[in-house]
Amino acid sequence: MQDYPKLNISTFASWSPSGDNPLIIAGPCAAESKEQVNNTARRLVENGGVHIFRAGLWKPRTSPNSFTGVGRVGLKWLKSVKKTYSIPIATEVMSAKQLLLAVDSDIDYVWIGARTSVNPYSMDEIAAAMENIDIPVFIKNPLTPDLSAWIGAIERINNAGINKIAVVHRGFQSVYSAPLRNEPIWNIPIKLKCLYPSMPIICDPSHITGNTKFIANIVNKAISLDVSGFMIEVHENPSAALTDEKQQLTPTELSVLLKKIDGFVSNSLSLHAQISNDEEYTQIDHLRALIDSFDENIIKTLSQRFEATKEIGEIKKKLNISALQVTRWQEVMKNRLEEGKKLGLSEQFTTNLMELIHDEALKSQE
Ligand code: PEP
Numbered sequence: 001m002q003d004y005p006k007l008n009i010s011t012f013a014s015w016s017p018s019g020d021n022p023l024i025i026a027g028p029c030a031a032e033s034k035e036q037v038n039n040t041a042r043r044l045v046e047n048g049g050v051h052i053f054r055a056g057l058w059k060p061r062t063s064p065n066s067f068t069g070v071g072r073v074g075l076k077w078l079k080s081v082k083k084t085y086s087i088p089i090a091t092e093v094m095s096a097k098q099l100l101l102a103v104d105s106d107i108d109y110v111w112i113g114a115r116t117s118v119n120p121y122s123m124d125e126i127a128a129a130m131e132n133i134d135i136p137v138f139i140k141n142p143l144t145p146d147l148s149a150w151i152g153a154i155e156r157i158n159n160a161g162i163n164k165i166a167v168v169h170r171g172f173q174s175v176y177s178a179p180l181r182n183e184p185i186w187n188i189p190i191k192l193k194c195l196y197p198s199m200p201i202i203c204d205p206s207h208i209t210g211n212t213k214f215i216a217n218i219v220n221k222a223i224s225l226d227v228s229g230f231m232i233e234v235h236e237n238p239s240a241a242l243t244d245e246k247q248q249l250t251p252t253e254l255s256v257l258l259k260k261i262d263g264f265v266s267n268s269l270s271l272h273a274q275i276s277n278d279e280e281y282t283q284i285d286h287l288r289a290l291i292d293s294f295d296e297n298i299i300k301t302l303s304q305r306f307e308a309t310k311e312i313g314e315i316k317k318k319l320n321i322s323a324l325q326v327t328r329w330q331e332v333m334k335n336r337l338e339e340g341k342k343l344g345l346s347e348q349f350t351t352n353l354m355e356l357i358h359d360e361a362l363k364s365q366e
């Protein structure tokens with residue numbers, strides 16, 4: 001088992017402006033003009049339910065010809081939002097210089113984006129600049145599905161003396177993400193939560209989905225996993241947005257979503273309260289016992305399967321034939337997909353599972 005670092009994380013309720021309730025961070029993907037920032041913030045504050053206003057000032061883009069953000073001039077607009085509407089503000093920083101500019105402009109929270117957390121060199125630079133600064137930091141998952149890289153980014157910020165840390169799950173770049181923009185790979189944030197139970201996890205359904213029509217679905221899933229809040233992109237006029245136009249909600253659409261979130265959360269809180277004597281909970285206990293025994297069987301069966309592949313490996317060596325036998329592998333995959341389909345397993349799941357098993361089998365035959 002891999003060794004993970006010890007982290008020193010403050011309890012979320014001790015610093016979150018939402019206290020014990022889910023934290024809602026909302027605002028445009030990018031600050032585009034003073035008016036757009038101000039109008040979006042005004043409407044969010046009027047509607048209520050948002051604890052932190054967000055806007056990106058420096059936007060790393062795929063093409064150098066795309067809008068790359070307004071830069072430091074936007075700091076003034078955010079400061080004015082903070083003063084006019086008494087709402088804390090957050091922006092993304094990608095370098096030590098941007099961090100210092102943000103802190104100088106009284107930004108209350110910063111987040112580190114996926115393109116930065118993936119890069120240990122940038123993380124070192126930002127962490128070094130944080131040594132003398134005390135600001136709560138939201139750390140997005142790296143672009144790649146690599147839990148160790150995410151933990152490495154968190155550890156660097158924590159080592160710089162920052163304890164007010166929350167992570168943001170925004171999905172991972174993947175060829176399997178469609179129809180979503182990024183693949184959620186929920187087991188990565190779940191594993192992070194198991195390793196660090198006090199780590200608040202904020203879900204960013206905007207970047208996971210890339211499209212507003214899937215947001216509610218991802219929000220439901222995140223609530224069932226007991227996340228600590230959401231970061232959601234909202235634009236006063238999404239279709240005219242200069243970045244991420246398909247994934248930004250209008251302020252009104254956000255209000256509708258927040259009502260749903262409230263409903264779900266109070267429901268799940270009252271469910272927790274009845275935990276011991278509810279009939280449904282007894283049922284969950286039974287089902288969990290069943291799952292434990294299924295898992296035990298899966299592990300045993302896999303171990304027996306690998307014993308068999310190892311033996312085949314010895315024979316292949318004697319016969320001097322390669323471990324990978326393409327025709328046999330194609331046949332196995334085809335049959336398993338057919339069997340899986342009959343039993344209601346998705347093609348994607350069976351493919352992933354069989355590829356994982358086959359990789360391990362080949363390793364044992366090297
Ligand atoms: C953002 O929040 O605007 C952003 C760029 O996010 P990510 O780093 O998750 O792509």
Ligand code: MN
Binds near residue numbers: 030233243
């Ligand atoms: Mn965005």
